[in-house]
Amino acid sequence: MLVICASANSFAAAQGEIVVFNGATLIDGNGGEPVNRAAVVIQGDRILYAGPKDEIEIPTISTVYDVRGLTILPGFFNTHVHEVSFSGGAEGVLVRSRLEAWAWEGVTTLRDVASPRSELILYKQAESMHSDPSLARLLMSGPCIEVPGGRAEGYNRIIIYSPEDAREKIERLLDDGADVVKLYFEDGSIFGESWNVMTAEEARMIVKVVHGRGKKVTVHVQEAYLVEKALDAGVDDICHSQVDEPVPDHLIERMVEQGVSLVPTLEMSNTWRPYLQMSWVNLRQMVELGVDVAMGTDYSYTFDIEFEIGMPLREMQLMEEGGMTPMQIIVAGTKNSAHVCGLEHELGTLERGKIADLILVDGDPLEGLSVLKHDLKMVVHNGVVIRDDRSEVKNIRRGMGRRVSGDR
Numbered sequence: 001m002l003v004i005c006a007s008a009n010s011f012a013a014a015q016g017e018i019v020v021f022n023g024a025t026l027i028d029g030n031g032g033e034p035v036n037r038a039a040v041v042i043q044g045d046r047i048l049y050a051g052p053k054d055e056i057e058i059p060t061i062s063t064v065y066d067v068r069g070l071t072i073l074p075g076f077f078n079t080h081v082h083e084v085s086f087s088g089g090a091e092g093v094l095v096r097s098r099l100e101a102w103a104w105e106g107v108t109t110l111r112d113v114a115s116p117r118s119e120l121i122l123y124k125q126a127e128s129m130h131s132d133p134s135l136a137r138l139l140m141s142g143p144c145i146e147v148p149g150g151r152a153e154g155y156n157r158i159i160i161y162s163p164e165d166a167r168e169k170i171e172r173l174l175d176d177g178a179d180v181v182k183l184y185f186e187d188g189s190i191f192g193e194s195w196n197v198m199t200a201e202e203a204r205m206i207v208k209v210v211h212g213r214g215k216k217v218t219v220h221v222q223e224a225y226l227v228e229k230a231l232d233a234g235v236d237d238i239c240h241s242q243v244d245e246p247v248p249d250h251l252i253e254r255m256v257e258q259g260v261s262l263v264p265t266l267e268m269s270n271t272w273r274p275y276l277q278m279s280w281v282n283l284r285q286m287v288e289l290g291v292d293v294a295m296g297t298d299y300s301y302t303f304d305i306e307f308e309i310g311m312p313l314r315e316m317q318l319m320e321e322g323g324m325t326p327m328q329i330i331v332a333g334t335k336n337s338a339h340v341c342g343l344e345h346e347l348g349t350l351e352r353g354k355i356a357d358l359i360l361v362d363g364d365p366l367e368g369l370s371v372l373k374h375d376l377k378m379v380v381h382n383g384v385v386i387r388d389d390r391s392e393v394k395n396i397r398r399g400m401g402r403r404v405s406g407d408r
Helices: 096-104 117-125 127-131 163-175 200-212 226-233 249-258 273-289 313-321 326-340
Strands: 018-026 035-043 046-052 063-066 070-074 076-082 107-112 137-140 144-146 157-159 180-185 216-221 237-239 261-263 358-362 376-381 384-388 402-404
Touching: 018 046, 018 358, 070 326, 076 326, 096 107, 096 376, 096 384, 107 326, 117 137, 144 163, 163 180, 163 200, 180 200, 180 226, 200 216, 200 226, 216 226, 226 249, 249 273, 261 326, 273 313, 313 326
Parallel strands: 018 063, 018 070, 063 402, 076 107, 107 137, 144 157, 144 180, 180 216, 216 237, 237 261
Antiparallel strands: 018 035, 035 046, 070 358, 358 376, 376 384
């Protein structure tokens, strides 16, 4: 039996009160079988233990939440959103309530992959927003990288004119604080238009610079043939399922070999049924051949589309209709998304040493994903309980541990 002591030696990196979530079913994000009668122990903002409750001795000096009947999972991600913290306008004003709304629904990490440079700079300077556990964690790309004559040239874009120009502009963007860099590969054919796409040399230069700074590159690709160009450049993930035709198996196999993930954004594809049908074709084949799929919806406050805020249930349901299992979808929204964000060593699974982002729901999400949105009971972000909707809070005891909600 593992004894977790309330001492400085029990977990050198952790400080603060020990909190135990006791008795829930554990889905840790790794994709394995759920653990019944589990416990998750945290101290400060870190996880000390996640596994069967019978294999640990709960510290006497702790707060213990009795969460029998609930299911505990990692906090979720949305890796494809836009302008979620920005009010717009020439000056730009950060909006805390939007990040609070996402965290409240258990989406504790967002990746914003196209927003004005001014927003990126403002947010990076907003220390109070970074440290507030009630707000979702936010990674930002700033503007997308595009070439003259490309899609929507000038709208949240940095225009590059050569590989050397790209190098200089990407260095400045990274100096501004960009967590990820987004490229635009789209030729306009799916809209009956003709747009320019950056050269292979320009794309490779950008990837070289970004990887040299320890960051990742994502690329917008909706035409199947441009997947090859993205792979040749060495990008880390592809935004959107391809909507024009099936991606050839040899390119999908290259995605697996190169570790390139897919963020399918089916909620966006769902705006036009033929796009969704082909997105499903490509999603099914990529899952079948072993591509890691992450969670992203293309949410924006500025699009004239009624996207779902918070827990992306509509995206999950579309993923399930496209052939993914509930467990695959949960892994997509947690472990795989953490990898896409470059945070796999800190987040995405409930394991010792990782940041304590977790949610508890009433019911079994493997039997129905809707419980993740409609039966969410608790949210913990950076080790802090920011939401507790359980109706029964009784038999609170103090002394040998403070036990919450009927633990006996």
